[in-house]
Amino acid sequence: MQFQGLSKQYRGQGVGIQEMPRRSAISTRRSALNFGKPITIAALAAVLSACSAVGGMGLSGANAAEPKPVQMAAEVQSGPVAPTTSKFGPTAVGQKAAQLRSDFEKLKTNTQTRAAQLETIRTQTVANVNSYHTRVGAIRSRLQMGSTPGNPELLAEWSQAQTQLTQIDADIATLNTLSAQVSGDAGTSAFILENIRAAYNLSGALEEDHRQLRILEDEVNQNAIVIDRALLSLNNEINRQAVYVTNERTSLVQLASDINTGQSYAAGSSSARRVAAAAPRAVASVTPASFADKRPLVVIRFDKPDVVYEPALYQALSRALERRPDATFDLVAVSPNEAGQAAARRDADAVFKSMTSMGLPAERVAMAAMAAPAVTTPEVHIYVH
Numbered sequence: 352m353q354f355q356g357l358s359k360q361y362r363g364q365g366v367g368i369q370e371m372p373r374r375s376a377i378s379t380r381r382s383a384l385n386f387g388k389p390i391t392i393a394a395l396a397a398v399l400s401a402c403s404a405v406g407g408m409g410l411s412g413a414n415a416a417e418p419k420p421v422q423m424a425a426e427v428q429s430g431p432v433a434p435t436t437s438k439f440g441p442t443a444v445g446q447k448a449a450q451l452r453s454d455f456e457k458l459k460t461n462t463q464t465r466a467a468q469l470e471t472i473r474t475q476t477v478a479n480v481n482s483y484h485t486r487v488g489a490i491r492s493r494l495q496m497g498s499t500p501g502n503p504e505l506l507a508e509w510s511q512a513q514t515q516l517t518q519i520d521a522d523i524a525t526l527n528t529l530s531a532q533v534s535g536d537a538g539t540s541a542f543i544l545e546n547i548r549a550a551y552n553l554s555g556a557l558e559e560d561h562r563q564l565r566i567l568e569d570e571v572n573q574n575a576i577v578i579d580r581a582l583l584s585l586n587n588e589i590n591r592q593a594v595y596v597t598n599e600r601t602s603l604v605q606l607a608s609d610i611n612t613g614q615s616y617a618a619g620s621s622s623a624r625r626v627a628a629a630a631p632r633a634v635a636s637v638t639p640a641s642f643a644d645k646r647p648l649v650v651i652r653f654d655k656p657d658v659v660y661e662p663a664l665y666q667a668l669s670r671a672l673e674r675r676p677d678a679t680f681d682l683v684a685v686s687p688n689e690a691g692q693a694a695a696r697r698d699a700d701a702v703f704k705s706m707t708s709m710g711l712p713a714e715r716v717a718m719a720a721m722a723a724p725a726v727t728t729p730e731v732h733i734y735v736h
Contacts, residue, residue, distance in 0.1 A: 444556035448563045451547055455567060458539050459574055465533050465581060472529065476522045476592070483515040483599075490606060500613040506710065509603070509610055513669060516599055523592045530585040537582060540575045547571065600662045607710035637683065637719045647732040648680075653698045654728040661705050664733075668709060671735050681734040682706070684720040687727055695729040696720060702731045 486508050498505060547568045551561065649667045651660045671678055684699035686692045699718060707713050 442555055442557055442560055444550055444553050444560040445563070447546075447550050447553070448560055448567065451543055451550070452563075452567055454539075454543055455571055455574070458536060458543065459570075461532075461536055462574055462577055462581075465529060465536065466577075468529055469526075469581065469585065472522055472525055473588075476519060479515050479518045479522065483512055483519065486512040486515065487602075487606065490610070494609050494614055498610075498613045501611050502613065505610045509607060509710070512606075513603060516596060516603065517669075519592065519599075520596050523589060523596065526585060526589050526592070530582065530589060533578060533582045533585060537575070537578050540571060540578055544568065544571050544575070597662055600665055604661055604665055604705070604709050608708035611708075611710060637721045639721060639723050639725075641719075641721070642681075642683065642732070642734060645734050648735050649731075649733040651698070651702060651731040651733075652728055653694075653730065660702070664702070664705060665709055667733075668706065668711060675735070679715045679717070679736040680706070680711075681732075681736065682716055682718050683732045683734070684718070685723050685726055685730040685732055686720070687724060687729075688722055691729055692720060692722065695731070698729050699731050702733075 490505050490508050490512070493502075493505060547564055550556075550564055648671055649664055651658065651664070668680075671680075682699055682703055684692070684695035686695035699720070703713075703716060703718060706716055
């Protein structure tokens with residue numbers, strides 16, 4: 352604009368100089384030059400002053416005759432738009448952009464729905480955890496003060512705590528489902544973005560088509576960041592909650608043992624366990640044919656040192672007792688041959704101690720041993736009567 356204004360100013364001055372009657376002054380100047388008479392500084396200043404004034408009038412007239420330029424602000428358009436049309440009808444690229452916009456709007460709605468679901472699950476999990484710790488804390492407080500062995504009130508509270516821990520485990524399953532859905536949204540986002548970039552190379556597009564594609568590409572990229580963060584948060588929460596539930600299951604096993612002795616672990620319930628463990632158990636010798644028509648509730652393979660089996664055993668026993676509260680169990684030590692019977696018996700004894708420490712009465716567990724050539728390592732099988 353600056354250069355355009357300057358050119359108008361000079362053009363206006365030229366018109367003004369031609370139109371103003373200053374021929375006498377110019378003639379006088381030419382005469383002075385012709386006759387060698389110097390022009391005084393004052394006369395020259397007067398001539399320059401007259402030119403400046405006339406030039407200003409010429410600029411004003413030129414500006415009044417021309418319209419002022421209007422500056423157009425760039426539009427920022429978002430949301431569904433109609434396909435770009437020309438005098439030949441809608442363009443193929445415009446229709447593609449409109450379809451991709453529709454797909455993205457659905458994806459954005461899904462993203463918002465997943466975020467709301469995650470907050471709902473978190474709120475529910477927090478409530479379950481608070482209720483669980485309230486019950487466990489109440490049980491530990493009574494055990495710390497001393498209670499009767501196998502107090503039914505404490506056993507009922509323990510059962511409620513176990514139910515709440517199961518609910519927390521169900522929340523983890525819901526989080527896993529939600530994580531799979533968010534992963535699907537991430538794949539949809541990548542697919543839409545790939546199609547947007549491919550649409551730039553299609554022929555027959557208008558400038559407006561590419562502008563709509565650029566706007567949509569920016570929005571998809573921003574939404575992809577939200578999806579990635581949600582997926583990372585979900586995976587971290589699932590891992591954290593899974594570790595928490597595993598630890599609390601082990602803690603509940605210990606707490607059940609404390610309830611059976613009527614006092615907390617710190618008060619010496621370990622000695623009571625040692626006394627109970629010292630009691631001999633009758634072990635019957637059986638053959639694989641004795642259980643050929645039965646399906647084991649639990650199979651524990653001791654194929655490595657320090658096998659962690661108590662959380663899974665605890666869940667299996669709890670579900671069995673929920674279905675049949677008066678159920679009894681056969682605990683069978685299975686060895687590949689006679690040489691491995693001693694190791695299988697030791698493993699079976701450890702499992703028996705775990706079962707009784709979980710609150711299962713010892714008289715409801717019958718122990719047996721058998722050799723099974725089909726197995727390669729010592730195993731413990733548990734059957735329900």
